[in-house]
Structure formats: C-alpha cells, structure tokens
Amino acid sequence: MSITVKEVAKKAGVATSTVSRVINDHPSISEETKRKVRKVMAELGYVPNVAARNLGKQIASAIGVILPPLDSKERLGNPFYLETIEAVNEEAGLVQMSVAVASAPDFATLLENVKRMHLQKQVDGFILTYSVNHDPVIAYLYENKIPFTLIGQPYEHEENIVYVDNDNQLLGKQATQFLVDRGHERILFVTNTTRENLYFERYFGYQKALMMAGLPTWPGVKFEEPEDYLAFEETLKTVKPTALVVIDDLFAMRIMQLASMYGYKVPENLSVISFNNSIFSTLTHPYITSIDVDVARLGKLATQKLMDQLNNRLTTGVKVIVPHRLILRETVIENEMTV
Known part of the structure; x- marks a missing residue:
C-alpha cells in the first residue's frame, strides 16, 4: 500500500499543499519546514510520483554532471570527479532529483553529448566539474542561457556565472609557503594540466x-x-630542487616514482606537497602531505546553487569559496641541504 501526500501532511502537521510545495522545492516554504516534511517522507517511505509531476511541468527532474574530456589515465583515475558525482547525487536526492553524467574523450564529442541532453530535455541544468579556457561546452551553456553551476573559476563572464571554488591562488601560496617555512629555497611547481584555471x-x-x-x-x-618524462631528469639535475609542489595527489604519486628512478628519495632529499587529499595520498608510504579542498562541499554547494537557479531564486552570477586545510603527513621534512 503506497503512502499518500495526505498521510505525510498529517504526520508532519502541515497542509497537503505544503507537502506538494516541499516536493517541488518551492521558495515560499522555509528550510526548517522542508527539513521536517522530508524527514517524515523518509520515515514513511513516501516516494513522489516524479514522472507525473514532470509531465505537467515539462521538466526532467535531473541534473547533468559534465566531466572534462577523459583523455588520459590520470583523468580517468582521478577520484575528484567520482567524489564530486557522489556529493551531487546525495544532495540532488534530497529534492528528488536524479543525476546524469556527460563524459567523452574530447571536447567536440562532449559538446554533442551536452547538446543532446539539453535538447531532448533529459536534464534541467548542468554542473561543470572543471574550468578550461576556450571551452565550447561552457560557451554553449552560457550563450543559450541554460542553467549551470561551474566548479572552478570561469575565464570570462565571471559577473554572470554561478561558480563554486576554492581559493586556488591561496592554495598554491600556502603550499609553497609551507615548504619555505621548512627551509626549502629551490622549489619547483609540477603539473600535468595547463588548460585548467586551477593550474594558473x-x-x-x-x-x-x-x-x-x-x-x-x-x-x-x-x-x-x-x-x-625524460626531460624531468635533466630538470632535476639543473635546478637541484629540494621540494616540489604538485598539481594533485594522483600525479604526485607518479612524480614520486619518477624521482625515485632518478635517484631521489622522498622525503629524505626531496619533499613533496600536493592538493585534494584524495585516497591516493595514503595508498603507499610515504603518505603525501596534501591540501584538502573539501570535494564533498564543492559538489553539495554546486548542486544547491543550481537548484536556486532552477527555482528562480538566483538570477545573477555569484561566487562561493569553499575553505581548505593542510593535512601534514610524511612527504615534507625540514631542509638541511645546502646547494
């Protein structure tokens, strides 16, 4: 026997119209009431008839998550994107929204996938999990006034785009300062991406x-x-660094292996710090000192800001900055070397 809206309303002590508005995430209902009604819905096992609701409103009740072109092993294996999808899916579930993923090996195919999802009304809006320059996907979304939230800092139209990000310049500064404070003076910045804004x-x-x-x-x-990869050995010989700042944990693991091949030991004569605090930072010893960017919060806030747009609660660009924290582990030590 299925639970009805009336039963939910009765147990929650609200009108049936209030339950309907909560289901549709209507802005006229307070967040406190929404939480109370959703809790009762969960307790009773009430599942809204999303298909019928969508038919009348011409909406899909789905969010599209756009991944960057998966054109390398690092991209395919980077847990940042899976963790983001997980956070978006969890937050979307609170308002009975489903999640669809757009991915492709290159930008041309990715753009076609996004166009199809939009034109066939498979989703109501999008969350981009990356920010690169001259991106045809973000240009399409922006020009066609399609609701979207960007995880990352846009290259243009910042005043009109809704985006959620860390303060990546501050991340780079604090990671480097952490090494400087420990006596390191010859520090290199190492990356496997040069198109994404977070690199710059x-x-x-x-x-x-x-x-x-x-x-x-x-x-x-x-x-x-x-x-x-071959040129890296010559770079190490020429610069003689005592520390590296690496773009993320997954790539840091590869760089540590490479440095080991060239006779360096981490952290004995080469300290390493990276970003994301992903599962890769503690897979093998030495554990990687990393800056936690709070991926779950990035995904959660990106979803909330997209929902605000879909419900006409947000009509102009907005920037949301997510705090970060440094996780000290085993790959950074005091520098006692003199060059």
Whole structure:
C-alpha cells in the first residue's frame, strides 16, 4: 500500500499543499519546514510520483554532471570527479532529483553529448566539474542561457556565472609557503594540466610565495608529452630542487616514482606537497602531505546553487569559496641541504 501526500501532511502537521510545495522545492516554504516534511517522507517511505509531476511541468527532474574530456589515465583515475558525482547525487536526492553524467574523450564529442541532453530535455541544468579556457561546452551553456553551476573559476563572464571554488591562488601560496617555512629555497611547481584555471591560480600562488620570500621562481614543469618524462631528469639535475609542489595527489604519486628512478628519495632529499587529499595520498608510504579542498562541499554547494537557479531564486552570477586545510603527513621534512 503506497503512502499518500495526505498521510505525510498529517504526520508532519502541515497542509497537503505544503507537502506538494516541499516536493517541488518551492521558495515560499522555509528550510526548517522542508527539513521536517522530508524527514517524515523518509520515515514513511513516501516516494513522489516524479514522472507525473514532470509531465505537467515539462521538466526532467535531473541534473547533468559534465566531466572534462577523459583523455588520459590520470583523468580517468582521478577520484575528484567520482567524489564530486557522489556529493551531487546525495544532495540532488534530497529534492528528488536524479543525476546524469556527460563524459567523452574530447571536447567536440562532449559538446554533442551536452547538446543532446539539453535538447531532448533529459536534464534541467548542468554542473561543470572543471574550468578550461576556450571551452565550447561552457560557451554553449552560457550563450543559450541554460542553467549551470561551474566548479572552478570561469575565464570570462565571471559577473554572470554561478561558480563554486576554492581559493586556488591561496592554495598554491600556502603550499609553497609551507615548504619555505621548512627551509626549502629551490622549489619547483609540477603539473600535468595547463588548460585548467586551477593550474594558473595555483602556479600564481606558488610564484607569489617565493617572490615574497625573496626566492627564485621557475617555470612550471609541465608533463604534456611523453618526452617530458625524460626531460624531468635533466630538470632535476639543473635546478637541484629540494621540494616540489604538485598539481594533485594522483600525479604526485607518479612524480614520486619518477624521482625515485632518478635517484631521489622522498622525503629524505626531496619533499613533496600536493592538493585534494584524495585516497591516493595514503595508498603507499610515504603518505603525501596534501591540501584538502573539501570535494564533498564543492559538489553539495554546486548542486544547491543550481537548484536556486532552477527555482528562480538566483538570477545573477555569484561566487562561493569553499575553505581548505593542510593535512601534514610524511612527504615534507625540514631542509638541511645546502646547494
């Protein structure tokens, strides 16, 4: 026997119209009432007839999560995207929304997938999990006034785009300063992505920390082609770094293995700090010192801001910054070397 709206209303002590508005996440209902009604719905096992509701409103009750082109093993294996989808799915479930994922090996195919999802009304809006320059996907969403939230900082139209992000320049600065405070003076910034905004912001932060300390900066060490891995040995010999700031935990693991091949030991003669505080930071010893960007909160807030747009509670651009924290582990030690 299925539970009815009347039964939910009775137990919650509200009108049936209030229950209906809660189901539709109507802005006229307070958050306290919404929580109370949703709790009763969960206790009674009430499931709204989403299909019937959507038919009348011409909506899909679904969110599209757009992943960046999965064009490398690092991208395919990066837990950031899975953790983001998990957080979006959990938050969307609170308002009876489902989640669809758009992914592809390249931007052209990804754009076609997003267009199809939109034109066939499979989703009501999108969450982008990345930010790159000259992205055809974000251009399509922006130009067609399709509701979306960006996880990351946009390259343009910042005043009109809703986005959720960490302060990546501050992340880069604090990670580098952490090394400087421990006596490191020859520090390299290492990355396997150069299109994403987070690279530029974290690298700017790296430069800022070193310049403020009166220390030399170096160009970002970029791994984009197979020969870059071979060139890394020469870079280590030339610069003689005692520490590395690496773009994320997964890539930090690879760089640590590579450095080991070239005779470096982490952290004995090469300290490493990275970002995300993902599962990879504690898979093998030495555990990686990493800055936790709170992926779950990024996904949760991105979903909430998209829902605000879908319910006409948000009509202009807005920026939401998520706090971060440094997790000290085993890959950073005091530098006692003199070069």
